[in-house]
Amino acid sequence: MKTAHELRPGNVIMLDGSPWVVQKTETTRSGRNAAIVKMKLKNLLQDSSTETTFKGEDKMEDIILDRLDCTYSYFADPMYVFMDAEYNQYDVEADNLGDAAAYIVDGMEEQCQVTFYEGKAISVELPTTVVREVTYTEPSARGDTSGKVMKPATIAGGATLSVADFVKTGDLIEIDTRTHEFKKRA
Amino acid sequence: MQSQTQANHWDIFCAVVDNYGDIGVTWRLAKQLAKEYGLAVNLWVDDLASFGHILPKLDPKCASQNFEGVCIKHWDTPLTQEYQPGDVLIEAFACELPPEVLDQITALHRSGNQVPVWLNLEYLSAEDWVEGCHGLPSLQRSGLKKQFYFPGFTPKTGGLICEADLLQRRQAWQDNNERQAFFETLGLSGIQTDHTVISLFSYESDSLEALCRHWQQGDNQIHLLVPIGRSLNSLGAFVDPQGPLTPGSRYSHGKLTIHLLPMTDQQGYDRLLWSSDFNIVRGEDSFLRAQWAAKPFIWHIYPQEEDYHLIKLEAFMAFYCHNLAPEIASAWKKLNIGFNQGAQETLPSLWQQVDNAHSALTQHAQNWPNEALNDADLATRLVQFVKNS
Numbered sequence: 424m425k426t427a428h429e430l431r432p433g434n435v436i437m438l439d440g441s442p443w444v445v446q447k448t449e450t451t452r453s454g455r456n457a458a459i460v461k462m463k464l465k466n467l468l469q470d471s472s473t474e475t476t477f478k479g480e481d482k483m484e485d486i487i488l489d490r491l492d493c494t495y496s497y498f499a500d501p502m503y504v505f506m507d508a509e510y511n512q513y514d515v516e517a518d519n520l521g522d523a524a525a526y527i528v529d530g531m532e533e534q535c536q537v538t539f540y541e542g543k544a545i546s547v548e549l550p551t552t553v554v555r556e557v558t559y560t561e562p563s564a565r566g567d568t569s570g571k572v573m574k575p576a577t578i579a580g581g582a583t584l585s586v587a588d589f590v591k592t593g594d595l596i597e598i599d600t601r602t603h604e605f606k607k608r609a
Numbered sequence: 610m611q612s613q614t615q616a617n618h619w620d621i622f623c624a625v626v627d628n629y630g631d632i633g634v635t636w637r638l639a640k641q642l643a644k645e646y647g648l649a650v651n652l653w654v655d656d657l658a659s660f661g662h663i664l665p666k667l668d669p670k671c672a673s674q675n676f677e678g679v680c681i682k683h684w685d686t687p688l689t690q691e692y693q694p695g696d697v698l699i700e701a702f703a704c705e706l707p708p709e710v711l712d713q714i715t716a717l718h719r720s721g722n723q724v725p726v727w728l729n730l731e732y733l734s735a736e737d738w739v740e741g742c743h744g745l746p747s748l749q750r751s752g753l754k755k756q757f758y759f760p761g762f763t764p765k766t767g768g769l770i771c772e773a774d775l776l777q778r779r780q781a782w783q784d785n786n787e788r789q790a791f792f793e794t795l796g797l798s799g800i801q802t803d804h805t806v807i808s809l810f811s812y813e814s815d816s817l818e819a820l821c822r823h824w825q826q827g828d829n830q831i832h833l834l835v836p837i838g839r840s841l842n843s844l845g846a847f848v849d850p851q852g853p854l855t856p857g858s859r860y861s862h863g864k865l866t867i868h869l870l871p872m873t874d875q876q877g878y879d880r881l882l883w884s885s886d887f888n889i890v891r892g893e894d895s896f897l898r899a900q901w902a903a904k905p906f907i908w909h910i911y912p913q914e915e916d917y918h919l920i921k922l923e924a925f926m927a928f929y930c931h932n933l934a935p936e937i938a939s940a941w942k943k944l945n946i947g948f949n950q951g952a953q954e955t956l957p958s959l960w961q962q963v964d965n966a967h968s969a970l971t972q973h974a975q976n977w978p979n980e981a982l983n984d985a986d987l988a989t990r991l992v993q994f995v996k997n998s
Contacts, residue, residue, distance in 0.1 A: 439752035451742070454732030454893065455626065456913050457703055459757070461742050476745040476757045478703050478729075484750060 425485045427460040427477035431601040432521040433538060433548030435467070437484045442467045444538070444546045446521030450479065450602060463521060467540050472518075489539040493547075495531050503527060505537050505547065513537050513544040523549050525582035526600060549600045554609045555579050557594045560586060573605075618649035618695035620725070622684060624704035625656035629838075630911075632660050633894035635701045636679075637770050637875065638730075641988045643678030645773055648992075649695075653684040662872045697995055698725040699758075702732055715751045726998045727753065728991075733760040733769070733893050735925040740765040744994065758994065760987055762928050767994070768987040775901055776978055779883050783903070788884035796857055797834070797868055804830040808885040809840050810878075810895050811909040817843040819953035823960060825863035834881060836870045840889075886967070889948075901978050905941070905963065905970040907948050922949060928981075933973050937966045 430436065434445045447463035458479025465472045477483075493505035493513065502514040503524070515537065517524060526549055536548040560576035572588040578596070586605040590596060595609040619642060623635040632654060639652040654660050657669040660681070668674060672683045672690055682690055688709040694717060700706050717724045729747065743759040743766045760767045792800050800806060811817065817840060824831045835841060841854055847867055848860050856871035873881065878895070882888050882902035890899040891909040899906040908925070910918045926945060930938035940962035946952075947959045963970065 438748045438750055443748075449738070451736070451738045452913065452917050453734070454702065455911060456917075457732075459731070459742060461738075461745065464748070473748075474745055475748050476742050477747055481747075 424482045426479060427462070427481045427483055428458050428479035430460070430462070430483060430485070431548065432523045433536065433546040435486050435488055435538060435540070435546070436464075437486050438464075441469070442486060442488075442540060444519060444540075446472065446519060446546075448522070448601070465519065467545060488545075490536045490548075491539070492534045493537045494534060495527055497529070498527075503547070505535060505544070507537075513539075515544045515547050519546050521546075522603065523547055523600065525580060525603075526553050526555065526598070528555070528580040551600060552597050552606065553600055554595050554597055557586065557590055557592055557596055559592055560590060562591070563588050576605075618651060618693075619697040619699065620651045620653060620692070620695055620710075621699040621701060621730075622653045622704055622706055622710075623655070623701045624684075625654060625659045626702075627892070629659075629663060630892040630894050631702050631704075632656075633663060633875065634770060635730075636660070636663065637772075637894070638988060638991075639679040640677045641770070641772050642992070645988060646992055649680075650678070651680045651682055651695075653682045655684040655686075657681075657683055663874055663878075665874060694725050696725055698727045699730050700728070701730045703729055711751075715753060718751065718753050724753065726995050727755040728758045728995075729755055731757055731759045733897065734921055735762050735928050736921060737924070739763075743767055756998070758991065762925075762981055762983075764983045764985075768983070768985055768990040769897060769981060770988065771897075771901060771978070771982060771986040773986070775879075779879070779901060779903065782880065782883050787880075791880055791884050795834075795870060797832070799866065800832050801830070804832055805887070806832045806834060806885045807887045807889065808881050809833055809835045809889045810838065811840045811843075811889050811891045811907075812912070813839055813842045814909060814948065815843065815951040815953055816948045816956055818846055819956045820948075820960060821847050821862070821865055821867075823957035825865040827864050829864065831865050833865060833867045834870055834885065835867060836872050836878075836881075838872065841869070900974075900981060903971070903975040903978060905967060905974055907945055910949055912949075919946065919949065922946065929977065934969065937969050937973075940966055941970060 430445050431448055432445050435442050443464040443466055445462055446465055449461045451459050453459050460477045460479055462475050463472060464475055491507050493507045496504045496506045501517045503517060503520060505513050533550050533553055537544050538546045555578040557576045558579055561574060567588040573585040574588050575583055576586040576590060577583050584603055584605055586596060597606040597609050599606055621635050621639055623631055625632050635652060639650045642648045643650050657667060661667045661669050674681050688707045692710045692713060694714055714724045739759045739761045740763060742757055745757055747755040747757055749755060758767045760769055837856060847862055848854060854869060856869050858869040860867045879898055882899055885904060888899045888904055888906040890896050890906055892911050896908050910922050912918050926942045944959040944963045947956050
C-alpha cells in the first residue's frame with residue numbers, strides 16, 4: 424500500500440477492480456498541513472483518463488507489474504522509445520508518461536523503470552531525483568543566498584520550475600521528480 | 610428528540626480540532642441548510658463539550674438533541690447511534706468517517722442501491738489551485754465516488770458561507786448604532802463613542818504584546834475586547850497570569866484597556882465583530898465573519914509547516930486588495946504579514962500606517978462582501994452542486 428502522497432507518475436493502482444496508471448500528480452496543501460493530491464489517472468482496461476483528487480494520506484493499493492530497467496533512446500512521435508540492457512526496445516505512448524515527459528531529454532543516462540501490463544509497456548517511472556541543466560533563468564535580482572527566495576527557470580527539455588534565486592543559467596540542478604521541486608544545485 | 614431519519618436528509622460529520630473552527634463552520638452550514646432550504650440535517654460531532662462553547666444550551670451528555678432545526682448527534686466510537694443513509698453525506702475538513710457509515714454505504718453500492726452524494730468539505734483557501742480541484746471526484750477502492758468540495762472566492766469554487774439575511778442584519782445593526790447598547794449588555798464600561806474598540810480572537814502570538822505596548826503609549830483610548838481563549842496566553846504582561854482570567858476582568862495600561870469577555874455563541878460573536886472598529890481574527894470561521902462584519906481586520910492564519918500559511922495569506926490578500934489603493938493595500942498587507950511573522954519591531958509603525966488609513970479601509974471592507982460572494986453563497990452553490998451530481 425502507498426499513500427496518495429507517495430504515488431508518482433508511472434505507478435499503477437487498483438481502484439474498483441480496475442488497474443489505473445498514474446499519469447500526473449500535483450500536491451497542494453489544504454488547512455492544517457493536510458496534503459491534497461490531484462492526479463490524472465488512466466484506466467488500463469478502458470483506455471480512458473480521468474482527473475481525481477485524494478487526501479494525501481489516502482491509502483492506495485499499488486500493484487506490482489512487470490518492470491524493467493531501461494534507458495531512454497529516442498522519441499518517435501507519439502512514442503517514447505526505451506531500451507533495456509539487452510537492447511530490446513519498448514514504445515511508450517507520450518500521454519502515458521504524464522509529467523515524467525518533462526524530464527526526458529536526449530542523451531539522458533538515468534535508469535528508468537518501464538512498467539508492463541499484459542505484455543505492453545504502459546508507463547515509465549523516473550528516478551526520484553534527476554539532474555538537469557538550467558537553460559535560462561533571470562540573473563539574481565536580490566543577491567539572496569538563503570535559498571528561500573525563488574524565481575522561475577527553464578531546464579533542458581523545456582520544462583519550467585521555481586529555483587533558488589542564486590541559481591544561474593548553465594547550472595546543473597537536482598529536481599525531485601515526484602514534486603517537481605528544485606532540491607539543490609548539483 | 611427528533612432525529613432526521615427520513616430518506617431525504619443530509620448528514621454532516623465534524624471532528625472537532627481546535628474548539629471553534631471546524632465546528633463553527635459546520636454548525637453555521639447545518640443551520641443555514643435547515644433554515645433556508647428546509648433540509649433535514651443531522652450534524653454528527655465527536656466533541657459536544659467543545660461545541661457547547663459556541664452553543665451554550667447544548668447538553669454534552671445528550672446523544673441526540675435538536676437546535677435551530679438541526680439534529681445534533683454525538684459521534685462516538687464505536688458509533689452507538691444508528692446511521693441511516695440519506696441524500697447527502699458530508700465529511701467536514703477531511704475527517705475520517707466512522708467505519709460503520711462507510712460499511713453501510715459500501716453495502717448499498719454493492720447491492721446496486723442509490724448511495725448518498727458523498728462530499729469532503731474542504732478548508733477555505735484563495736489559492737489558484739482550488740478552482741482546479743473543486744468538484745473533482747475522489748475515486749475509492751470500493752468503487753464509491755466521493756467528491757471534493759472547496760469553498761472559495763471565485764465563481765468556479767464552492768463559495769463562502771453567508772446566511773441570506775446576514776449582510777442586511779449587519780447593516781441595520783451598524784446603521785442603528787447598536788454598539789453602545791451592546792457593550793452595556795456585555796457589562797463593558799468606560800467605552801466612549803470616540804474610543805477605538807478592537808476585538809481579539811487569535812492564536813498565541815508574540816505580535817500581541819508588541820501591539821499592546823504600542824497601544825498603551827498611543828494618543829487614543831483603545832479598548833481591547835478579548836473572549837476567554839488562546840490569545841490570553843500571549844498577554845501575560847498585560848493581564849494577571851497568576852490570577853483567574855475570568856470574564857468581566859479589566860486591565861488598564863496607559864491608553865489601553867483590556868476587557869475579558871466570556872466565550873459567546875455565534876450571533877454574539879458576529880455582534881462583537883460588527884461593533885468593533887478593528888478585528889483580529891484567526892483560522893477560517895472568524896476570518897470569514899470578520900469579512901462580513903465590514904470592518905478592517907488582521908487575519909492570524911493557522912500556522913503551517915515551512916511557512917506555507919504565508920502563501921495562503923498572500924493569495925487571500927491579493928483577492929482582497931485588488932481594487933484597493935496601492936499604498937493602502939501595501940500597508941494592510943504588511944501589517945498582516947508582520948503580525949503572522951511576529952515582527953515585533955516593525956508592528957507599531959505598520960499598525961500606525963493602517964490606522965491612518967482606517968476610513969478608506971472601512972469603506973473597502975463595506976464593499977467587499979458582495980464582491981467576495983460572487984452572487985452565490987456556499988449553501989446555495991452546495992445545494993445546486995448536489996442537484997447536479
